[in-house]
Amino acid sequence: MMQNDVVVVGGGISGLSLAFYCVQAGMKTTILEKNDTTGGSFASPHYSANGKKFWLEMGAHTCYSSYQNLLEIIETCGMKDAIVARAKVPFTLFMDGKIKSIVSQLNIPELLFSAPNLFKLKKDGESVKSYYSKIVGTKNYREVISHFFNAVPSQLTDDFPADMMFKSRPKRKDVLKNYTFKDGLQSVARTISARSGLNVFTSQEVSSLRYVNGLYEVRTADGGEYSAKTLVLATPSLVTSKLLRDIKPDIAKHFGVLKAAEVDSLGVIVSKENISMKPVAALISPNDVFFSVVSRDTVPDDNYRGFVFHFQPGLDDKTKRSRITEVLGVGMSKIEHTFSKINTVPSLRLGHHQWLEKTNAMLKGEKSLLLTGNYFGGMAIEDCVSRSRSEFDRLQG
Ligand SMILES: Cc1cc2nc3c(=O)[nH]c(=O)nc-3n(C[C@H](O)[C@H](O)[C@H](O)COP(=O)(O)OP(=O)(O)OC[C@H]3O[C@@H](n4cnc5c(N)ncnc54)[C@H](O)[C@@H]3O)c2cc1C
Structure with a gap:
């Protein structure tokens, strides 16, 4: 069984940022991630053809000057030069087959x-x-x-x-108000994952936990075994609840009440000459089968344009593709490449502050168990990193 100071389950920005803090403090840290890459909702898959390269954001797309904890990590990782401005293109409504201003x-x-x-x-x-x-x-x-x-x-x-939903936080004056990264947000995940002293194992779905003689034993679906003095769960609330069922039933029950939604995202790449739609940051079509279309026009490319449709869950492929071609005015034969991804997002409700207070009270005596994610103080990237920072401080305190 591989011995560690810290095992982190979940390689989204919550798990990665907490792992970053642990590695900085000299702790032997391992991340176990279910998917074949780290990043979670930082998902910027790359496409290349005939020497032309392109990427799309299948999840998060924008960071702000108020993301101070994230920026500190970016700077420590030497990534500040990879920050790029977002082109000023509008967020628009799509109604009666036409783009309209809000x-x-x-x-x-x-x-x-x-x-x-x-x-x-x-x-x-x-x-x-x-x-x-x-x-x-x-x-x-x-x-x-x-x-x-x-x-x-x-x-x-x-x-x-x-x-x-939208929090006002102190902003940094030396950073662009809103920005992304040269190779997309997932480049942040890749850079943190490559930190020296951090072990990252992908395609490792954690299936069970045990707590034996002051050590957490973590088992993965394919039989991997890891142990650590400190355990971090940085997974969606229902996964965290399920994993804690045997070792911390009261916390598992408390987390089991939270709800989450799945976002079914389909991204398409089109050659620039094949689409006439004017540049947009996003399209929102009231009461449609999708919640939004996020475009890559915010980081213009010489050859391609890209659009990610965030659909309601449960639609069949034919429905999704036919809506994409209607909205973009482009036949499926002109779509050069597609990517798909399912993200999990929390469904927060009034009373969440009380839930959080109770969570923190329950964790007071549990110094070796750290819980982070996008369902504590909020779902924005900075909320995730702030939660990881405060959980790390609790470990150190
Ligand atoms: C479409 C979309 C757009 C967004 N846009 C923005 C934006 O522009 N700006 C912003 O600030 N925020 C945005 N957000 C919110 C923000 O990106 C997310 O809340 C944040 O990235 C979540 O990070 P996380 O690490 O908590 O969760 P996730 O990114 O979901 O990571 C959790 C990880 O845990 C892994 N996992 C699950 N179960 C297991 C298991 N059993 N074993 C091992 N690993 C497991 C998952 O595979 C996943 O990689 C957006 C979110 C979405 C979905």
Whole structure:
């Protein structure tokens, strides 16, 4: 059995950032990741043909100057030069087969009447629907703005806690307001994974845990065995709950109440000359079979354009492909390459703060068990890295 100081289950940004902190502190650290690459929702698969190269974001796509913990890791890894600006192309609505600006669809008198509430109302204890209906007006919320919120975690967000959707955080003035990376966000995952002192094993799905004589024993579906003094679970909440069932039944039960949604994403690559749609950052089509289409037009390429459709789960391939060709106005024969990916995103609800307080209270006496992910303080990248930082501090404290 391979001995470690720390075993991290899950190689998304939550697990990678916590592993990064452990390695920096000189701990022998191993990451076990179910997929064949690390990154999780940092997924930027590459395509190349006839000497031409291209990549697409199948998950996260934008970082901000307020992502201070992430930026610290980026700088330590020597990746600051890989940061690139996003081209200023619009987030748009797709309605009646046409691209429309958001402003053109808003009821301006209703907006002007409601907007002063922005300075009076607090987000605490409010749902996304109750808070933003008062800020933009009920009709504007229902017909336009709610669809933008739904596009963020690819699910209905009416009941999300308003203060967990878009957080205001202190910004760094020396960094672009919003940015991505030269080779896509997954290059961050690749760089952290290559840190010296970090062992990364991919295609290793952890299937069971034991706690014996002060050591965690971690077993994978294909029979791998690893042991460590400290265990990190950086997996979706239901996986964490399942894995803890035998060793920490009370925590497993507490995590079992959380809900999550699956996002079924299909990315397509088209030669530039075969598509006439004007450049966009994203398309949002109210009440459609997809929540959003995220485009690569934010990092323009000489040869290709790329579009990732984030579909509702459970659709068959024919439905997805036929909607893609309708929206892009491009026949399937002109689509040069496709990628697919399923991501898991949390379905946060009012009361989540209390859930988190109870979680942290339960973990107080559990110094060797660290739990991180995108369902603690929020699902943004910086929420994940902040959670990992505070769990690492708990280990050190
Ligand atoms: C489509 C999409 C767009 C987004 N856009 C943005 C954005 O632009 N900006 C932003 O700030 N945030 C964005 N987010 C949110 C953010 O990217 C995610 O919340 C974050 O990347 C999640 O990281 P994570 O490590 O917690 O989870 P994940 O990335 O889901 O990683 C969990 C990992 O655990 C692995 N795993 C699961 N079970 C096991 C097991 N049994 N054994 C081993 N490994 C296992 C999984 O394979 C996965 O790699 C987006 C999310 C999605 C889905």
